[in-house]
Amino acid sequence: MRAPVEHRLEDYQSPAFAIDDVHLLFQLDPVATRVTSTLAMRRQRAEEPLQLNLENLVVESVALDGIELGESAWRIEDGRLIIEDVPERFTLRIRNRINPKENTALEGLYLSSGNFCTQCEAEGFRRITPFLDRPDVLATYTVRIEADKSAYPVLLSNGNLIEQGDLPDGQHYALWHDPWKKPCYLFALVAGDLQFIEDHYTTAGERDVTLRIYVEPHNIDRCEFAMQALKRAMRWDEERFGLSYDLDVFNIVAVDDFNMGAMENKSLNIFNSKYILARPETATDTDYEGIESVVAHEYFHNWTGNRVTCRDWFQLTLKEGLTVFRDQEFTADMLLPSIKRIQDVIHLRRYQFPEDAGPMAHPIQPKSYIKMDNFYTMTVYEKGAEVVRIYQTLLGREGFRKGMDLYFQRHDGQAVTVDDFRQAMADANGVDLSSMRAWYDQPGTPHVKVRRHYDADSQRLTLDLTQSLPKVGEGFTPLPIPIRLGLLDASGNPLPLVVGGEELGMEYVHLFDTRHQQLVLEQVPEGAVPALLRDFSAPVILETDLDDAEWALLAAHDPDDFLRWDALNTLALKALMEAVTAIERGEAPAWPQTYLDAVGVRLQAALEDPAWHALALTLPDEVTLGEQFETIAVEAIHQARKALQSELAQRFEVQWASIYDTLSAELDQPYTFNAEQYGKRSLRTLALHYLVQTGKAKWIEQALYHYQHANNMTDRFGALRALTGVEHAARKTALDDFYYRFRNDPLVIDKWFALQAGSDHPHTLEHVRMLTRHPDFTYTNPNRVRSLLGVFGQNRAAFHRADGSGYVFLADEILKVDKLNPQIAARLLSPFTQWRRFDTARQALMKAQLERILQVPSLSSNSYEIVEKSLTLS
Incomplete structure (x- = not known):
């Protein structure tokens, strides 16, 4: 393997050449597609040769200003087509050949279920034709596609359809033109036997936009929800940010084989079918929520990513962090704002906090990379969104909108940086935001x-605040951390906040931007409890001296839904941590009465707010619990969580049964995806889960009955999940029935694979090993690989078996995937990156597998970067 090249932010140079206009001709063939690119170029820097990126293609000819160049005038070297001598302005024509059928990496142009499809972000366009494959080269594109009409009746690309017609020998063509300048990563092409549903949207500016969603014919009845989600997103973006769509057509295509969730190519979004296809019989509430979010996310990129794009890939959070924030705000408005916020924080703590603590930790603006694909991370996306949220918290919604307006006014049609975004926010509001730079620079x-x-005589409560950044150490730069806070009296009633003699209302955002500060609250009665970090106003780990009784008070009375959830979650974490310590000492856990009482209080009120209680009464998962310890005790954590589940199930069996029965009566109606039913189904499923955890045959049989008589996938899958971890004949009955019922639906069968891979059944590893030999398992479909191998890697108890067999198994599988799809293989390595967090024996076993992977001569650069950093960084 050639030594990987490290790219560094500090080495950035603007491109030596610009490309103003691109004409592409595609003559499609599964194994020998010919691409002719005609590029109108100009020099921007003197005395440099022209160097175009290329990968996995065959160059057949090169012409400069219409004159064919002999092979002595150009050469291919280290993934570049190099031409030493070109004029100031010129037209370059390149003919090349590619093989889409063999493109299992799913980058560039490839086949999915017999249809042609592209994925060019981050660096896939170089697999289509030699090009300046970087986001700061913006051009207009005209694309002609020629193909067999019977096999590929639909021919799509970016922009507007200019012309189409028939050609000799059963061929046909389509000519597309995109009038908006864009980088090549936003190029898209789709050709195949597809059908579409159509709708229309009239923008605030009276533009009539034709909306189409293209799918394979057998999926045509599962697109309507995605279409309505698109229309809701278009309206919301106009109302919230004043941003309207800018072309006459907006197309979406859903494909089965896709490395990502979706891609925002200008006017031709390509989606993993998981985030488009839905009907009640096959999609859960979670699926519907995901579709709403991802459809909106990709549409919102039309402005935050397309009209204003990234100067270089180190600026990725400029578009992704901002657009994740926008889709979070949209989804919150469409469903339940507080529920969405809690879900996002759970996700952040479950996936991003461990990333921040491990060897792959990086700032939201990385400083270097070997393969850019490896930096499509939770840090860049979700933590990036939290940093964007800080701007809104500091400036208010109106101030944030002013900043967005100025950002687009200044930078429409440009490739810019995170600093440009921050400056627009500052200038629009007349404030200094330079301290925000610290969030971008530090991991x-x-x-x-x-x-x-507390001073009882003066009734002053002093809060001593200290911030640290353990990943950086003593040399860290203090971060501007907004802390949204309130105050409750000893009975749980809100109190006004008084600081420096000024009454600030019932809630106040304190900006903590130094290493140490004191905040003095005045006129505070004895026993008052501060409510800190409401709405999770900054992505931090909060350490307080509140005791269990005070957390219970907040859980019962705080007006902020997030903080009430977080308080109960904190009590659960503390109880579980004590149980882990007891188990490691060989003792039985003793559950704190304060926590059990708090759960009892919540169960009494659960039916008043089902969605919130479904989240509040769900225990922290094993990964989140593990993050509370310096060394992750796999068995003790697993045993503790199982024991607390059992305790809550048995102690509150009557209450769970009452909730289940009441909600079953209320949900005896046709399925609808709305906030009310969503909440009720979530809580009923949780109640059924706890009832099964009692181990009583009657509840296991009830879960099987629930499974068999469900009229929607949410209920059916929820019952199946409850049964998957039990040693009972009902488990096999339900799993077998689910497979045969849905065996012809790939997305549903992905759920079947994932459920078994994530099960806490004692023989999960053996089950997963057998499933890799199942006729429906394939290494070439990313969804199927993620559903089995990806989920297994996140299953703490199964993957981290003490004998290391889980490590050997997954390492073997990763090496198989790496030969086909390096992007997916690199992501499967994620659970190995935390190897230093485990006991000495497991560390040695995991390290041995990483070293074995690193020794493979053909290892991809994607996997090499993850493994090498895992072994050398802490």
């Missing part, structure tokens, strides 16, 4: 420690 999750000092 790791900040810790905020709060200690209280």
Whole structure:
């Protein structure tokens, strides 16, 4: 393997050449597609040869200003087509050949279920034709596609359809033109036997936009929800940010084989079918919510990513963090704002916080990379969104909108940086936001420690605030951390906040931007409890001196839905941590009465707010629990969580049964995806889960009955999940029935694979090993690989078996995938990157597998970067 090249932000140079206009001709063939690119170019920097990126293609000819160049005038070297001598302005024509059928990496042009499809972000366009494959080269595109009409009746690309017609020998063509300049990563092409549903949207500016969603014919009845989600997103973006769509057509195509969730190519979004196809019998509430979010996300990119794009890939969070924030805000408005916020924080703590603590930790603006594909991370996306949210918290919604307006006014049609975004926010509001730079430059999750000092005579409560950044150490730059706070009296009633003699209302955002600060609250009665970090106003780990009774008070009375959830979650974490410690000492866990009482209180009120209680009464998962310890005790954590589940199930069996029965009566109606039914189904499923955890035959049989008589996938799958971890004949009955019922539906069968891979059944590894030999398992479909191998890697108990067999198994599988699809293989390596967090024996076993992978001569650069950093960084 050639030594990987590291790319560094500090080495950025603007391109030596510009491309103003691109004409592409595609003559499609599964194994020998010919591409002719005609590029109108000009020099921007003197005395440099022209160097175009290329990968996995055959160059057949090169012509400069219409004159064919002999092979002595150009050469291919280290993934570049090099021409030493070109004029100031010129037209370059290149003819090349590619093989889409063999493109299992799913980058560039490839086949999915016999249809042609592209994926060019981040660096896939170089697999289509030699090009300046970087986001700061913006051009207009005209694309002609020629193909067999019977096999590929639909021919799509970016922009507007200019012309189409028939050709000799059963061929036909389509000519597309995109008038908006764009980088090549936003190029798209789709050709195949597809059908579409059509709708229309009239923008605020009275533009009539034709909307189409293209799918394979057998999926045509599963697109309507995605279409309505698109229309809702278009309206919301106009109302919230004043942003309207800018072309006459907007197309979406859903394909089965896709490395990502979706791609925002200008006017031709390509989606993993998982995020388009839905009907109640095959899609869960979670699927519907995901479709709403992802459809909106890709549409919102039309402005935050397309009209204003990234200067270079180190700026990725400029478009992704911002657009994730926008889709979070949209989804919150469409469903339940507080529920969405809690879900996002759970996701952040479950996936991004461990990333921040491990060897792959990086700032939201990485400083270097070997393969850019490896930096499509939770940090860049979700933590990036939290940083964008900080701007809104500091500036208010109106101030944030002013900043967005100025950002587009200044930079429409440009490739820009995170600094440009921050400056627009600052200038629009007349404030200095330079301290925000610290969030972009430093890796790791900040810790905020709060200690209280109360003076009864003066009725002053002093909050001593200390921030640290353990991943960086003592040399860290203090971060601007907004802490949204309130105050409750000893009975749980809200109190006004008084600081420096000024009454600030019932809630106040305090900007904590130094290593240490004191915040003095005045006129505070004895026993008052501060409510800190409401709405999770910054992505930090909060360490306070609140005791269990105070957390219980917040869980019962705080007006902020997030903080009430977080308080109960904190009590659960503390109880579980004590149980882990007891188990490691060989003792039985003793559950704190304060926590059990708090759960009892919530169960009494659960039917008043089902969606919130479904989240509040779900225990923290094993990964989140593991993050509370310096060394992750796999068995003790697993046993503790199982034991607390059992305790809550048995202690509150009557209450769970009552909730289940009441909601079953209320949900005896046709399925609808709306906030009310969503919440009720979530809580009923949780109640059924706890009832099964009692181990009683009657509840296992009830779960099987629930499974068999469900009229929607949410209920059916929820019952199946409850049964998957039990040692009972009902488990096999339900799993077998589910497979045979849905064996012809790939997306549903993905759920079947994932459920078994994530099960806490004691023989999960053996089940997963057998499933790799199942006729429906394939290594070439990313969804199927993620559903089995990806989920297994996140299954703490199964993957981390003490004998290391889980490590050997997954390492073997990763090497198989790496030969086909390096992007997916690199992501499967994620659970190995935390190897230093486990006991000495497991560390040695995991390290041995990483070293074995690293020794493979043909290892991809994607996997090499992950493994090498995992072994050398801490």
